[in-house]
Amino acid sequence: MVISLLLIVWTAQLAPTLIRFVTLTRVPYVQVASINVTANGVFITLTVVNNGSLGFKPIGGWVEVMDTGQFGVINETSRSLTAAVPLTSQWLSLGNVGVRGLINGYLSGNPAYIAFFDVIPVHVVNYIDVSGISYNDCVITVTLNASLVVPIVINTVSNMSLFTKYTAHYVFNTLTTYSINIKVPSGNHLVNLTIPIKSGPNVYAFSCSLSNNTTYVLYMPTIITYEFPNGNETTGRLFIYVFTYRGG
Incomplete structure (x- = not known):
């Protein structure tokens, strides 16, 4: 399950050129690709899905793991977005977790934010x-x-x-x-x-x-x-x- 909300930031002068009607299938959104629990920490990988002509370029953000109350800063790599949180004992008993967060970036050159919520299985890596x-x-x-x-x-x-x-x-x-x-x-x-x-x-x-x-x-x-x-x-x-x- 993925819930995502896109917010575009614009000035009054630019607003007329940015406002357009779109369907949800054409709006960029964020989904949690994986959660890997390792001896070196818990690593959350995110994916930005760009649909249609609206291209979102992420530059940062944050995540919160609902089941643990932990927060992590999103870092952009060449291939994906990742966030790390500390490994605690409660992770070993979790099957699925809810993850929410906010990613900031640019949508077709304009400042924009994508809020998201996803439920994902936990993968313990030994x-x-x-x-x-x-x-x-x-x-x-x-x-x-x-x-x-x-x-x-x-x-x-x-x-x-x-x-x-x-x-x-x-x-x-x-x-x-x-x-x-x-x-x-x-x-x-x-x-x-x-x-x-x-x-x-x-x-x-x-x-x-x-x-x-x-x-x-x-x-x-x-x-x-x-x-x-x-x-x-x-x-x-x-x-x-x-x-x-x-x-x-």
């Missing part, structure tokens, strides 16, 4: 990915870069393998499950997973080190539990990381 690995003496250390809104538990790694990208030669291949059980708090963190690769039942280690100037692929299926305030959510995550070993 980022985690591989940022590096080391492999020596048949022990692999995988470094994860995590930016989390809620705590997580890295439960297990299963059927992990490491192989060369262009020749598909295995460094190791595992058909087993490794218990990790590492809890990572909310915020920004680097997390190391250290796993010994010892040949045995369902574990095949063909080399205990990496070759210089060789490109490898890490394949690592992982089970992760996200600890939301209204209950935990356990999901599978497949990490695939391609890198070239330079020695050292």
Whole structure:
């Protein structure tokens, strides 16, 4: 649902040339494109929809999140309008929020304002990915870069393998499950997973080190539990990381 109101500011001399009859389908309006909750704050993205010949050029404004009472200043980027508000615990329990605000700018060269109200789903963004690995003496250390809104538990790694990208030669291949059980708090963190690769039942280690100037692929299926305030959510995550070993 989008509610938008356009106000044009003009002088008495210009008024006769600016007044015209328009339908709502031809009037520029503002809608909230997304709300992303991240470890670094809550980011609200707005879009100006220009219809017909009336082109609105935004230069600033403000937003208010009705469900939290927070205010944010709208900043214009090359691609969109954004506003940021602080991350508070109440965001984790919100499904949809109402956002209202005012954008000022120019409509066909004349000062104008667009007031808007929109209801939009909240998207909680928990980022985690591989940022590096080391492999020596048949022990692999995988470094994860995590930016989390809620705590997580890295439960297990299963059927992990490491192989060369262009020749598909295995460094190791595992058909087993490794218990990790590492809890990572909310915020920004680097997390190391250290796993010994010892040949045995369902574990095949063909080399205990990496070759210089060789490109490898890490394949690592992982089970992760996200600890939301209204209950935990356990999901599978497949990490695939391609890198070239330079020695050292």
